[in-house]
Amino acid sequence: MSSSPTLASRLKGRSELGVALLLGAAGVMVFLDANGLATPYSKSDPVGPRTVPFIVAGLLVVCAVLLAVNVLRGGKGEAEGGEDVDLAHPADWKTVLPLVGAFIANILLIDWAGWVISGTVLFWGSVWALGGRHYVRDGLISLALSILTFYGFFLGLGIALPAGLLEGIL
């Protein structure tokens, strides 16, 4: 990207422009998708399937532009607080990324290895990512939760979560 120093300095610390970009992209996507729809003329449906998507696309694009202007003028969205949220320190990616990793591991494992294994990995991995260091105790809790929910769903609700590798044992 070729950006003059002034532009670069203006962009610095304005990560919120990414939100405007996302809104704009979503708007264009909704517009293009709606544009590709067929609109057979019909008396029973004069509005057709495209009108509302067009309105939504318009809303998104307008918001994107206004937000970009707002951010460039120094506007800032207020980050959400909460009981356990400490906004004084910057985002801690060393916690978030392993957490997302545990989540993805579960997605990859759930159909093949089954819920008991993937759920254990998910809970244990999440606890570890969030700073739990009682490896054995955390592992036992993870396993117990997964097994309990597996049988709870099966016996209590009639929902059969995948047994995966442990098919026949459970």
Added chain:
Amino acid sequence: MDVFSSLMDGFATALTPMNFLYAVIGVVLGTAVGVLPGLGPAMTVALLLPVTYALEPTSAFIMFAGIYYGGMYGGSTTSILLNTPGESSSVVTAIEGNKMAKAGRAAQALATAAIGSFVAGTIGTTLLAVCAPIVVQFAVSLGSPSYFAIMVLALLAVTAVLGSSRLRGFAALGLGLAIGLVGMDSVTGQQRLTFGMPLLADGLDIVVVAVAIFAVGEALWVAAHLRRTPLHVIPVGRPWMGKQDWKRSWKPWLRGTAFGFPFGALPAGGAEIPTFLSYVTEKRLSKHPEEFGHGAIEGVAGPEAANNAAAAGTLTPMLALGLPTNATAAVMLAAFTSYGIQPGPQLFASQGPLVWALIASLFIGNLLLLIINLPLAPLWAKLLQLPRPYLYAGILFFATLGAYSVNLQAFDLVILLVLGALGFMMRRFGLPVLPLILGVILGPRLEGQLRKTLQLSAGNPAGLWSEPIAVGIYVIVAVILLWPLLMRLWRKARPGRRPLLPANSGAADYSD
């Protein structure tokens, strides 16, 4: 059928052992999630939706009602014992409540909050039982144009009135409406925004969307900013009040209720404005104005009552019109749909027993909440000591489980993660969550009413304002949209107005 006999039938249904058990489960769960940080009633109802498919709808809704009211009670405990309110509706409670707790009067603060919530909840539920049928009588005469207008009003009002930035509210609304578009168009059968993926043809499951935005987004967001030094929880004994406390509390309870219910019942009410109004009123009327800012009991009693009365008020448009105005009501509305129950004014006619059992269970839940909150408050406060790694790992664990169990597809978990990342981004950049959820839930119904309206008028846009009610509502919509402009003109005409917020309002307390 008249209200009283219907309500008695409702009590008969709600008091069967099974349903009573679900009411107990609901209020216990509700209080727990209200106390626990990071969890809220909307998310809990969303998580429980797939689990309750096996239940009778009546039992499920009795449990949801308990969670809804329980969350309000639990939220006040947190804001009194920690100085960081979890929900925007308990920000005001924290101002005086936490000061009282620090001065050693936590027991009285919790007591006036719990008893005030009970009084307000009972009066509010009575008003709901009386008002909802009247609203229904009025609403059955409305046609599609009016419904379309009412839904537009609700969406715009929630977006424009609540939250600190209207622009960011509308951005969130746009994203929600776009998510609501995904799937097969109900009239022409064409697929919209599915990108050729057959798994998207049925649209995004509302459970997956709600769980992703509320639970996954929240867990990731908190993980990124997890407080490393544990919060100081003020120890508390059993809540009780002295004679003086009762004397100073009962009027604020009633005034708070009077503020809360109508605001909750309005399409854009919410609980923030009435709690704030109640606080300001109590401060003005108090015989001890010097105590405000140092732990005045009126400043807890009034806003807490307003908060709970607003919760009851919110159910009026939800049950009578099918119009949710807060996150929990929105998810409950989605629950109606997933049980195959059509929300709207026909609800009272077609599902009378269910609706009255739900209202009766609100009375029962309120009483149960008073019973479990007064003596057990120290126990609930212990929940705040739950190690955070377990809490947030648990949220992710149950979010995954809930979203997966809807369709048993790993694909839903991918959507859960993607929308969870969206929820994270929204929290980071101050995009409010409520307009998105309402957009997802109301968007498709809004489009349905629009198409019905223009079908009736044979494509003539004048059909949109063919009913007088619709015209009136569009006037209100215009006022809401032009409000900032009107305010600016007003300020110009009368310069030097005092700022509305008190200097030590809870907004500043977020960061410490």
